[in-house]
Amino acid sequence: MSPAPASGRQLLTGIETAGTLPVEYRFAHGQKGNRHLVVVFANFSAPSDYGWSNGVFDKLRANILWIRDRFEGNQSYYLCKEMDFALEQSVVTLISKVMKALDLTTDSVTLWGGSKGGSAALYFGLKYGFRNIVAIVPQFAIGTYVKNERPGTARFMLGEGVPEENVRIVDSLVPDLVRSGANRTANIYVLSSPQDDQYPVQVEPFLGLFQHYENFNFVLSDSPHIADHIQVTGRNVPMLMGLLNFLIDGIAPRLGSVRNGFEEPDRDRSAIDSYLTATAIMRGAEFPPPAVMAPGPRTPVRRDAVRFEGRAPGAVRVVLWEQGKYLGRTDVAADGTWSWELGTAWNKGEHRVKLYGVDAAGFQSRRTELRFTAVDGTRANSVTPATPPARDGGAMLSTVRPGATAPVVLEPVAHEQVLDPRIVFTGSAGGFAQVGFRENGKLLGRTAVAPDGRWSWESGWQWSVGTHVLDVFAVNASGAEFPAPRLPFTVMHAMAATAPAAYRGGTS
Structure with missing residues (x-):
């Protein structure tokens, strides 16, 4: 989970894995019951590949879904890997599941992005029928752009050697949607500038394709203070935030009547909370911590x-x-x-x-x-030895198999708060024969180490509520003990312990 921004909105991070490729996301709940959803696509220079994640959206009332454009370490316009558009479908799966969890239709969603993200907003918005699309300095001929300007992205998207046929196919994705009249009633807002060196080849030649769209709006930002592609956005942030707030309120700048509002402060959020929990990026129960x-x-x-x-x-x-x-x-x-x-x-x-x-x-x-x-100095060794020496009757023993490692406890981890009083301890101790357990000097039990070095042990009783500190040790073939670091953990369960009378371990 990411920390809450200055506005106090909590950012939840997760991964949708139902598609061919895992899709990473961040999510912030709407404020004051607002139900609208803003989907944010990233540009090439977005921090951590999450666009518009610098706090500019902190005061928006809507739910916000940021989607990361990072697949196998590469950027992709959220479209394809080596011309396999299963990547696109993975992104659509994420958006659809979030919409379903929020009980929304495409009429209550705004797609938003700049540059690469603007191209993605146009493509997904037109193809899948989203009501609102905001594309800031987009590229229309995507294949040509990545071939000339982003060779690494071009290889990932179009394949090794970047075949010209694939360049033409990806070039046509957005223009062909517009030519076909896809989603003609959408509220579309495109912003660019004559000062943007991409404008003459990536934007202006395609504007005429929108002439039959009912609410297509083109904002030409012409200012001597704009020097390049990136500055177009920065100079227009206040205006763009105002536009976005209008769209969130259900107002598309056009003649006619509109409905404002849509807040439902008391609406049940259990569906979206369940989805966010199910796809949360932290899955500690599925594999142990280091x-x-x-x-x-x-x-x-x-x-x-x-x-x-x-x-x-x-x-x-x-x-x-x-x-x-x-x-x-x-x-x-x-x-x-x-x-x-x-x-x-x-x-x-x-x-x-x-x-x-x-x-x-x-x-x-x-x-x-x-x-x-x-x-400083020589007060300590550089590392704790992986196979510490042990003594038995005053004689130093060294009968540890080659490749042996100090016993490691994987579950529970040190200082873990354990909810279930019946605990299964697991770990590894390669090269040893057994692993044993003591508390307050009393031997609790031992377990055999498997040939692959793994071990597990269950005491057979329910541990008493409170803090326990175990001394875990490995035993070699000759019976010598080799200690591991102590394992403190706390049992939180309220059930009374039912350990045998001979032992009710614990310090509580």
């Missing part, structure tokens, strides 16, 4: 030699940040392991780093927090 094997929790680490190591099964990359600041990301290897270094020395003192995993579809795991202390 486990950190080094450094250990609250471990002093030399600040110029900090290296994070761990496991993240089910993820393709791990993302790290501290106090809201992005630190970096790293890929997860095929065996589930990952490692990462900052590249510069850390500031002295305690650090609280948060991590999450991302799977191939873009869904995120729950967060893992690691605390460690960065120190």
Whole structure:
């Protein structure tokens, strides 16, 4: 979930996966019961590929759906991958499902975009019958534009070598819709400027195609203060926001009577809330959060030699940040392991780093927090050893199989609030024979490690409400113990614990 902007509107982030390609989105609920929906398509320079996400829409009353134009790392005009328009259908699926959840028809939707996003607003608006379309400095001949100006996008959309036949097909997408009279009653607003170097070839030659449209409006912004393609938008933001507010209120600037309003403050929002929950970008229940094997929790680490190591099964990359600041990301290897270094020395003192995993579809795991202390000099080792030494009867044992890794607990994660008092513990301990569990020095049980290094254990009782701190340890073939970091967690369930009389674990 993204933080709320200054206006207090909460931004919800999710992924629609019902189509061929996953489509990422952001959503903000309408204010004061407003039911209109504004769908926003991004331009090439949009931050994180979400257009108009710099706060300019904060005061709009409508529901807002931002759609990310980032498919397999590429931009696409929301249209196609190597001429496969299943990408377009994936985008339409997202819009349709949000409309259904809001109980809206196309008459209560405005498509909005600038440049590349303006082209998408025109294409989707005309083809699928949306009532309102606002296209700011769009490109009409899309194939020619990407071939000449965006070669990477051209290869992704049109195929390797960018065949001329494919250029012509994509060039014709928007003009052919207009020639056919598609959605002729739509309220269409196109803005451009003579100062835009794209205007003579990408806009002006196509304006005449709209002569039979009932409410086509062209705004020519001619000002000596406009120097390029991008500045056309900036100079016209107040006017465009005024236009958008009119459309949200059901007013299309034209002669005739209009109806204003549409607010329903007490309307049931359960359908759209259910959809947003079902497609939320965080899917922690479906794959575990990253486990950190080094450094250990609250471990002093030399600040110029900090290296994070761990496991993240089910993820393709791990993302790290501290106090809201992005630190970096790293890929997860095929065996589930990952490692990462900052590249510069850390500031002295305690650090609280948060991590999450991302799977191939873009869904995120729950967060893992690691605390460690960065120190100067030789007060600490660079990392906590992955296979720490253990002692048995005073003799140092080293009978750990090659490739062994310190025991890692994947579920529950450290400091997790657990709702179900009957807990199944899972993790990995490659190279060891068993994993054991103690609380307050009392042995709770042991479980065997599978050949692939995985293990799971259930105590057989319901854990008492409150905080528990387990010492988890691995056992090698000779019976020597190798400890892992302590595992604190809190049982939140209100049911009374039913552990056997011999043991009612916990510190509560």
